[in-house]
Amino acid sequence: MADIAIASLAAPPSRLLAGLRRGGPRLWIGTVLVALLVLAAIFVPVFAPHDPLEQDLMSAQLPPAWMTGGDHAYLLGTDSLGRCVLSRLTYSARTAVMVALIAATLAALIGVALGLFAGSFGGWVDQSISRLIDVWMAFPPVLLSIVLATVIGAGLTSVIAAIVVIDWTRFARVIRAETMVQLTRDYAAAAQVIGLSRARLLRLEILPNLVPLLVTLLAVEMGIAILVEVILSFVGISVAGDTPTWGSMIAEGRQIVYQAPWIMALPIACIITSVIGLNLFGDGLRLALDPVQRS
Amino acid sequence: MTATLAVEGLKVAIGAANVLRGVSLDVQPGEVRGLVGESGAGKSMLGRAVLGLLPANTSVTAGRIAFEGRDLLAMAEAERRSLLGRRIALIPQDPMTSLNPVKRIGRQIGNLLRHHLGLSKRAALARTTELLAEVAIHDPQRVLALYPHEISGGMRQRVLIAMAFACDPALVIADEPTTALDVTVQRQVLQLVERLRLRHGSAVLFVTHDLGVVAKICRSMTVLHAGRVLEEGETTNVLVRPRHAYTRALLAATPRADRPAEALRPVPPDLIDQLWSEAYRLDQVPAVGAA
Numbered sequence: 386m387a388d389i390a391i392a393s394l395a396a397p398p399s400r401l402l403a404g405l406r407r408g409g410p411r412l413w414i415g416t417v418l419v420a421l422l423v424l425a426a427i428f429v430p431v432f433a434p435h436d437p438l439e440q441d442l443m444s445a446q447l448p449p450a451w452m453t454g455g456d457h458a459y460l461l462g463t464d465s466l467g468r469c470v471l472s473r474l475t476y477s478a479r480t481a482v483m484v485a486l487i488a489a490t491l492a493a494l495i496g497v498a499l500g501l502f503a504g505s506f507g508g509w510v511d512q513s514i515s516r517l518i519d520v521w522m523a524f525p526p527v528l529l530s531i532v533l534a535t536v537i538g539a540g541l542t543s544v545i546a547a548i549v550v551i552d553w554t555r556f557a558r559v560i561r562a563e564t565m566v567q568l569t570r571d572y573a574a575a576a577q578v579i580g581l582s583r584a585r586l587l588r589l590e591i592l593p594n595l596v597p598l599l600v601t602l603l604a605v606e607m608g609i610a611i612l613v614e615v616i617l618s619f620v621g622i623s624v625a626g627d628t629p630t631w632g633s634m635i636a637e638g639r640q641i642v643y644q645a646p647w648i649m650a651l652p653i654a655c656i657i658t659s660v661i662g663l664n665l666f667g668d669g670l671r672l673a674l675d676p677v678q679r680s
Numbered sequence: 681m682t683a684t685l686a687v688e689g690l691k692v693a694i695g696a697a698n699v700l701r702g703v704s705l706d707v708q709p710g711e712v713r714g715l716v717g718e719s720g721a722g723k724s725m726l727g728r729a730v731l732g733l734l735p736a737n738t739s740v741t742a743g744r745i746a747f748e749g750r751d752l753l754a755m756a757e758a759e760r761r762s763l764l765g766r767r768i769a770l771i772p773q774d775p776m777t778s779l780n781p782v783k784r785i786g787r788q789i790g791n792l793l794r795h796h797l798g799l800s801k802r803a804a805l806a807r808t809t810e811l812l813a814e815v816a817i818h819d820p821q822r823v824l825a826l827y828p829h830e831i832s833g834g835m836r837q838r839v840l841i842a843m844a845f846a847c848d849p850a851l852v853i854a855d856e857p858t859t860a861l862d863v864t865v866q867r868q869v870l871q872l873v874e875r876l877r878l879r880h881g882s883a884v885l886f887v888t889h890d891l892g893v894v895a896k897i898c899r900s901m902t903v904l905h906a907g908r909v910l911e912e913g914e915t916t917n918v919l920v921r922p923r924h925a926y927t928r929a930l931l932a933a934t935p936r937a938d939r940p941a942e943a944l945r946p947v948p949p950d951l952i953d954q955l956w957s958e959a960y961r962l963d964q965v966p967a968v969g970a971a
Contacts, residue, residue: 507736571777578731578772579765579792579843582758589791593782 404673412669418662425475426482433472434460437629441467446645464634464648465641473629474655480623480630481659483541484614485607488548492610493603495549496556497595501587503557504564515561518554526551530613534622541624544617548610555609556602563598567591597671604667608660615656631656682749684709684851684883685730690743692722692729692907699725701907702743707851712877712884714898714915716891716930718944722907723887724773727853730885731770732760748850766796769844769882771854771873775837775861779828785812786824789843796847811842814879815872834865838872845876852877854886858893870897891934895919903927 405412445467448455455462461471503514530547537543567573568591576590617623618632631652638649685707692700700722707713717723728734730745730752745752747768752760772778780788789811790804799807805824812820815838828836837857844852854873858866874897877884886898894901894915901919902912903926911924922928933944 571772571774572780574733575770575772575778575840576780577733577764578770580761580763580796582761585795590780590783594780596782 407675408669408673410669411665412673415662415664415666415669418658419666422478422659422662423482426479429472429475429479433469433475434458435469435472437468437472437476438627439468443467446641446648448645449647461651462645462647464637465645470634470648470651473634474631474651476629477631477634477652478655478659480541480618480628481611481614484544484548485610485663488545488552488610488613489603489606491545491549492552492606493556493599495553496558497560497599499553500557500560501564501591504561505568505583505587505591507565511561514557518558521551521554522558524551526613527616530617531620531622534617539622539625544614544623547617548613551613552606552609555606556599559598559602560595563595564591567594597675600674601667601671604663604670608663611656611659611663683707683746684711684748685885686744686746686749687726687730688744688746690726690729690745691741692725692734692738693741694735694738698741699738699907700729703904703907703909705902705909705912707883707885709850710877710881710883711900712874712886712898714894714901715885715887715904716889716894716901717904718889718930720906721904723889723904724855725907726904727770727855727885727887730853731764731768762796765792765849766847767849768851768853769847769849771837771841771844771852771857773856773859775833775840775857778840779836781828783827784824785826785828785831785839789839789846792843792846807846811846812839814845814876815839815842816868817842834861834868837861837865837869841869841872841876845880845882848880849882852882852884854884854888856888858888858890866893873897891919891931903930 441463444456444459444463445465447459447463447467449462449470450457450460452462459469459471461469461474464470464473499514503511529551533547533550534543537546564587573586573590576586581589614623614630615632615635618630619636621633621636623630623632634652635649638645638652642649683706685705687703687705690700690703691698703722703726705713705715705726715723715726725734725738729740730747732752734740740753743753747763752763755763779785783791786805786808789808790801793799793804793807794801797804808824809820812823817823817835817838823831823835823839828839831839837860841857852873857873858869861869870893873884873886876882886894888894898915900913901915903910903918903924905926911918911922911927913923918927919931922931929942929944932942
């Protein structure tokens with residue numbers, strides 16, 4: 386027994402390293418960007434220089450500190466009401482991360498369940514789920530989300546609900562196809578031959594093989610969730626008006642884009658960085674997680 | 681004595697095409713029976729039918745598959761599943777793809793033991809180590825912690841053989857287990873199957889197109905052609921005195937060092953019925969049979 390423990394402990398570190406190497410620069414850059422985003426979201430109350438809602442009308446529309454006329458108290462400047470842009474950006478990250486995590490996870494749960502179901506049963510079960518996905522995807526997603534948010538009402542929950550309702554199809558479709566592929570593999574047949582029931586076959590054999598794909602999908606979906614949240618808050622049907630979000634910051638900045646372009650540019654930069662970071666992270670993680678090296 | 685496996689008049693169709701047209705075959709307890717035939721003869725399909733692994737558009741249209749006297753086709757799904765992997769096992773054709781790529785070797789074998797024998801995690805681990813040692817893997821404890829892609833094809837085949845014999849099955853279906861391996865490994869694998877079947881007292885249905893393999897390990901053999909049994913009997917009898925022209929053609933097509941191999945020409949579909957007729961029985965047409 387002791388020997389076994391040593392053997393299984395001895396092997397992983399090299400595998401971990403090999404995995405990290407396979408992930409390459411994508412994994413590194415992605416991890417750094419995602420970590421920054423998550424850390425900002427968690428620790429914002431600790432280091433945010435100002436209350437994001439605190440107005441200082443005397444120092445409205447200040448440029449970032451390094452530009453002429455900037456104030457060191459407001460590192461990234463202030464908006465038209467004199468609120469600290471840096472604080473507002475980081476507090477917005479909080480909403481973005483929350484929406485991304487919860488919405489993507491819920492969408493994944495629903496999508497994976499239905500995808501596995503469709504992919505493994507085939508026949509009319511597959512037909513009905515697939516047609517449902519087709520019909521669902523035929524609706525323009527942004528329009529659908531706006532309609533949903535309006536119907537359910539504004540707020541964090543409804544933003545999340547809207548994203549889940551729209552985007553479970555993305556998971557369902559890909560997981561369905563991949564389940565079908567995996568089921569034709571010899572190892573799946575071998576597992577059936579050792580007498581596993583369908584449920585156990587899916588849970589013990591197929592699902593672990595879907596993990597690398599699922600990781601990529603989740604990361605991409607988190608990026609999309611952030612974008613949807615931005616769109617909804619841009620048109621003002623996301624969270625309550627006094628909660629800072631990147632979308633609402635863009636909307637406010639848009640009106641004074643000629644006088645104070647940074648107010649609009651900074652949240653856009655945040656969005657782009659987060660989405661790129663999430664995509665790189667997912668991609669790198671997929672490569673790192675796949676035990677069978679694929680070039 | 682009840683036969684371990686008794687297939688009677690089995691007919692299997694893929695859509696409208698008949699792949700098995702009334703195959704009957706017995707495997708007695710402890711017997712090693714070779715099932716030979718060219719590609720498309722239906723030999724793998726027969727193995728799959730026994731295991732309940734027929735492709736989606738395929739159906740059994742007639743016949744019976746009895747395992748130790750119980751009809752596998754009529755049996756409840758749960759009951760059939762409890763036999764699979766425990767009483768009936770498979771050694772698959774391609775060791776490279778038959779193990780789950782994302783699960784460590786130890787876990788794959790362990791799960792099987794826990795599933796069928798209800799062993800504890802610890803007992804399963806100990807048994808897994810024994811099983812790997814039994815298939816001549818020298819450092820089982822290291823191999824346990826590895827993923828399938830980290831070991832060689834021959835080693836993977838040995839792991840699969842260990843899994844097949846793990847629960848002392850009454851019947852092992854070996855579906856061309858040596859075709860994907862190179863010749864030196866083939867011999868080791870055959871010896872291993874032979875040793876394990878003796879130790880576990882299992883009967884083996886050895887599906888192959890390699891008559892050399894059959895000659896080496898099978899006591900009896902069945903020659904399948906286009907979904908029908910052309911000839912069967914003791915291996916030595918069939919190989920030395922084939923009673924059917926097709927068997928002789930199959931033998932002549934086997935590459936040998938001492939003579940050039942003859943090409944095995946496929947029989948055109950409209951002549952297949954003729955081939956099955958008595959006219960091609962060598963014992964009735966002495967002129968053709970003179971070897």
